[in-house]
Amino acid sequence: MKTIFITGTSSGLGKAAVQLFHSNGWHVIATMRNVEKAKDFAGMERVTVLPLDITNEEQIKTTVAKAIGLGSIDIVLNNAAYGAIGPLEGMSQAQIAQVVDTNLLGAIRVTQAFIPHFRERKSGLFINVTSMAGFLTFPFASIYSAVKFGLQGWSEGMNYELAPFGIRIKTVAPGYIKTEFGSNTLIVPAEPYKPMMDRFLSVIADPALAQQGSTAEDIAAVVYEAATDGKDRVHYVAGKDAHMLHDRRLAIGAEAAIKEIAQQFLG
Template sequence: MQKTIFITGASSGLGKSTAKLFQSKGWRVIATMRNPNKETELNQLKDVVVLPLDVTDEKQIIATINEVTSKYEIDVVMNNAGYGLIGVLESLDDEMIQRQISTNLLSVIRISKGFVSHFRERGTGTFVNITSTFGLIGFPTCSIYSATKFAIDGFSESMAYELAQFGIQVKVIAPGGMQTDFASRSMEVGQHEAYEKLSAEVSKGYSAEKVAQYTKVEDVAEIVYNATTDNTSQFRYIAGNDAIGLYNERTTIGAEKQVQNIKSMFAFN
């Protein structure tokens, strides 16, 4: 029987790559995005249904979930939509902060809540929530972004406990850097003159040379596919060599020592 995955943020990057991979494996894909009228690739593929969805619109979330669950049995929900808000806290206004939280965190909570009863009544289903290395480890200029990703990690772990009794899995994919246009397409940046030296140092990680060394988005999509089909109860998947290195460092030397190491990198004494 054909399986179905529901994906948010499928217009580009990891969302689109994952949609294409699952389609190639014979799955039906519900690919959602804010502006489906601009999509020229996924809507040409067999068994891909492209739907409009602004993940900050609670009413549209509810209507979309009701629509798809009335037509299909959903096996996997991939909460992928999001963007990066980069900048020291003093550089971010309240509107920027609220927009980040609404897009990256509240959408995951609302979409998950919307699908829980569907999964519970079927006695099966998997949530795959995309977090980040910076959902496990803090980093300068990423305070609000990290706040949303740390929150998704904790939300997902708590939900995994709640839903296990109903045969529902919750899994987290925590990628490091990926070879996408995320830095130019899905990033909002705040600037503050008091932190120019810090911002300049951090921005080196977003250079074209650095991005070229990151993990290919197709490889992360493979990790998503494996996580949904490996028939294990594994909760967290670290994706990419840089992410694995940082995570292993934290588990080896401990969080406190790693915090001190990162502080020393940006002490500028």
């Protein structure tokens, strides 16, 4: 039986991934900050719930050791993250550092903790959930994009040093997913930017835009594909909207794509 270790499984994509891998016969180690949120996994016999805040180095050590103690791990899915929207001028250094600490350093820490285990067993796969904001940008999401671009680049680069040991890293870059993400997003207003930000927020609140998005189950299916297709491939784009924007940027070039996004979101 194969085992996957997943971060951020209390809601959204992480939770859907637990359900999908479990229904396909996997043992799932579902980690979350607050294990009281694991009620929906009650009665799922091959799900082990462990506590994990990916910003907590000590807890990473303990939880990874416990997970490895249960048996060999095949895949680590770095999923946990949260959104951040707002002009840079309005963000405190602490808010910026927290986004980097969670969304980038969190995945790096968990990966580093598992590398010795994967190296000893001469195989293993890391799948990092990035975003379409990891290959293109939107207004007021500069810090989120900085971190997701970073995660894309870091994941790609890690393959050079890990491949000789039979270890690989893949990314899954989703478009909009209907999850708790919006309500968990840090939104930072700043007065001089208010008219621009109001315009941006009204465009992203348009139900037509949300309709192009995906369910958590749709994106979990792409994660499952990346986990099981055996392909020597690094990047996976997930969701109709992400594919559309990805292909458009390739077709017209980054400069023209940036202008199109400015027009669409800021008018």
